[in-house]
Amino acid sequence: MSARMLATALLSAAAVMGQNQVGVTATFPNGVTNPPAPTLAAVGSVVNQTSYSRLLTLNGVDDFCIFGPPEPGPDSLIGNVEPIVVAYCAKARNGARIIPDGTIHSAHFIKTPMYVQIQGYWDGTRAANIPYGDYGGELDPHGAENLGNPIGGNVTSNVSGQDVFYEEWMSFVSFDQYCLRICTANSEDVNTALQCEHELDVMGCQWVMPGDYTNGTFDSCLGEAAAPPGSYPDVTSSQGQLATATSTFRQRYTGTWSAGSTGGVFTVGQTVTPAAPAYTPATSSCTYYATVSNGINTADYRVVQQGALVAVSSGAVNTASTSASTSVSSSSAASSSGASSSRASSGASAATSAASSVRSGAVSGASAAASSATSASSGFRSIPSVDAGVFAIVGAVFAGVVGGMAVLL
Secondary structure (H helix, E strand, O other): OOHHHHHHHHHHHHHHHHHHHOOOEOOOOOOOOOOOOOOEOOOOOEOOOOOOOOEEEEEEOOEEEEEEOOOOOOOOOHHHHHHHOEEEEOOOEOOOEEOOOOOEOOEEEEEOOOEEEEEEEEOHHHHHOOOOOOOOEEEEOOOOOOOOEOOOOEEEEOOOOOOEEEOOEEEEEOOOEEEEEEEOOOOOOOOHHHHOOOOOOOOOHHHHOOOOOOOOOEEEEEEOOOOOOOEEEOOEOHHHOEOOOEEEOOOOEEEEEEEOOEEEEEEEOOOOEEOOOOEEOOEEEEEEEOOOOOOOOOOOOEOOOOOOOOEEEEEEEEEOOEEOOOOEEOOOOOOOOOOOOOOOOOOOOHHHHHHHOOOOHHHHHHHHHHHHHOOOOOOOOOOOOOOHHHHHOOOOEEEEEEOOEEEEO
16 A cells, blocks of 8 residues: 555544544533542542532443432422532532432443443432422433533543543433433444434433333443434344434424514424334343442541442343334323423333423423424434424524423524
């Protein structure tokens, strides 16, 4: 190979690598209340349970953080406090608050080629100030003004071998359930923004982040990547790659637009909600634990020395990929039975949450119209659901209704 050919090949490889990294590592600035880097607290130090750190870490089944309200009380519904939630961590780290021992009832960690994820059940009222009965909502790095929910929220993981700030993530949290996905790589067909899709915020954990939700168990697994949330591939291969085009579900959203004396109604998304995600991806090489613990006494919140997490069993293979039923429910994803804006249900099943929850409108509703008009990445087709002419009107004012809630866009 000539020197010119070699240089061309190297430049091409570098271009591909650069393209594959677009949208992976964070470009959002680290929040002003966050430490400059993720760090474990020193043994003997005292955890600050009034901290406003908003830096989440997801490293393993016993080393993760979840957002929750900064203050207790009936007004601290997730839908009310999305911009100001703070980090609660299973280990003392990141200058954040600690999740007390005994409040995490299950935790399932999975590492895939495209993301890391944890999901499980907890007592969110004791762990993170979430009012009892609050079915919660979705948190992500975007929000109505693209400043993030929470504003200044960031995430890291060390699954690559070093601590990395990542750009795209999504989390659902409620009084009894939590889930967090951090997208760590692009693939040929799916980028991080699509794999951490953030606009299905009434669908809940089990619909958006399929996986093992068994209560009372703790495990860490390798796994294949799921289909991107809301995507239904006709044919799939392993690791989330798409062999053919796919149908894409968009959450139902109805609104009005006005421009001077002219106005009208637009509708985004589908009227029929799929009852389940496309499939639950396979997992393997699982290790199981009796529980997770930080050993911190909540009488003084002093950090103590922790030994290694002790496994109770392990197995080469856990579960095969399971195709979920693609049957649909008759209720709209954005229909409402009068629930509050916080009830984006991360705890209930997708079909139930879709029928009984409303979008966290004042915070995340403003992005719904634009998101549904945006095509999915290469290899996908979006089901047409909006008149593009509506969005071509310069200077128009848009107002939306999701489940009966009016939102100014």
